[in-house]
Amino acid sequence: MKKIFHLADTHIGYSAYRRIDEATGLNQREVDTYETFKQFVDYALKENPDAILHAGDLFDSVRPTNRAISFVLGQLIRLSDAGIPFVVISGNHETPRLKETGSVFSLFEHIPKVYVVYENKYELIEIDDTRVHAIPHCDDIEEEKKKMRLNNDNNGFNVALLHASVLDTEYPAPIFMMGEFNEQIVNIDDLTNFDYLALGHFHSYTKVREDAYYAGSTERFSFNEVNDDKGFLEVRFGEDGGKEVIFHELRTREMVDLEPIVCSSLDEHEIKSAIKNRIQECNPQNKVVRLKVQDIPMHVYHSLDFDDMKRLTRSAVHFEIKYEFHRDNESFSAEHPAFHSLHTEFLRFIRKYTIGAHIDKAKLKELGVKYMQEWEMDSEEE
Ligand SMILES: [Mn+2]
CATH class of the missing domain: 3.60.21.10 (Metallo-dependent phosphatases)
Structure with missing residues (x-):
């Protein structure tokens, strides 16, 4: 053998x-x-x-x-x-x-x-x-x-x-x-x-x-x-x-991606204690850890006790907290999705994108549209 x-x-x-x-x-x-x-x-x-x-x-x-x-x-x-x-x-x-x-x-x-x-x-x-x-x-x-x-x-x-x-x-x-x-x-x-x-x-x-x-x-x-x-x-x-x-x-460095905290239904106090609990529960010592805090209102973020969090996460090899901010216009954008039909997106891409000088933009557009039409016809037949 x-x-x-x-x-x-x-x-x-x-x-x-x-x-x-x-x-x-x-x-x-x-x-x-x-x-x-x-x-x-x-x-x-x-x-x-x-x-x-x-x-x-x-x-x-x-x-x-x-x-x-x-x-x-x-x-x-x-x-x-x-x-x-x-x-x-x-x-x-x-x-x-x-x-x-x-x-x-x-x-x-x-x-x-x-x-x-x-x-x-x-x-x-x-x-x-x-x-x-x-x-x-x-x-x-x-x-x-x-x-x-x-x-x-x-x-x-x-x-x-x-x-x-x-x-x-x-x-x-x-x-x-x-x-x-x-x-x-x-x-x-x-x-x-x-x-x-x-x-x-x-x-x-x-x-x-x-x-x-x-x-x-x-x-x-x-x-x-x-x-x-x-x-x-x-x-x-x-x-x-x-x-x-x-x-x-092989034995390796422990890495943890904690369950994200979604702030949308929490008040200021709940957000703060959720962050603290997540940090303490995972026992960060000698680990590489990430915590995502989603949808956090700006005023809550500014009132966080960063020194205290530093103290709680100090024993980790690395503890990263990623804040994603709540935007007021979000409900608006959810009703009007940013993505349009494949056809519209493609035309917009061709118009906005800088492509290599050796590529004929008009030809690329023509080919792309042709393929999309063929594909649409194929899927209608099925
Ligand atoms: Mn490689």
């Missing part, structure tokens, strides 16, 4: 909020990314997998601090000393926009059993009988994909390693997007006959297909990830061609 660990999106060097870790004097969230990665490495040293595949965004940025680099170097040497191969592709977060900038990954090239793939192109890494088809963040992922040649003439394994959003061709639209401007989209419909596709980029651990998984990130990096379990995947290949994928959870 063969055992592979698949992880992704460790974003080492990420830092956020103002809390400082007392032991190190460093940003608490930065320390958190180090600790989860170390937790993973400790586990790997104990379990001794045949290989570790990291599907990109090992670092949070193109230029990590010396501290972040030094930390990763130390952990990779631990794995190398134990003889565990480690393959990592460059993700969109750590890939420089200009080639001249150079990649931080080049530093790790010299460590035995560490394979870094960052040169804007497909590379094949062979570890015993496992062929790892690795594509880093690059200019044209579909073009690089064509270079993949599976080896099916022995009993070896073929694994693909990618950092991108997967294109759902049935829908058809990219899914598993992170909303970042430079993210890649890949069609995996033609990636068949692989034993496993190890995906990175989307931060929630997800089974995309029987043979394709996102490992997810190892920490929660935004409130969108508040309900995710965080960890890594163990992929076991049996002698009989069978496969088993097991999710292992």
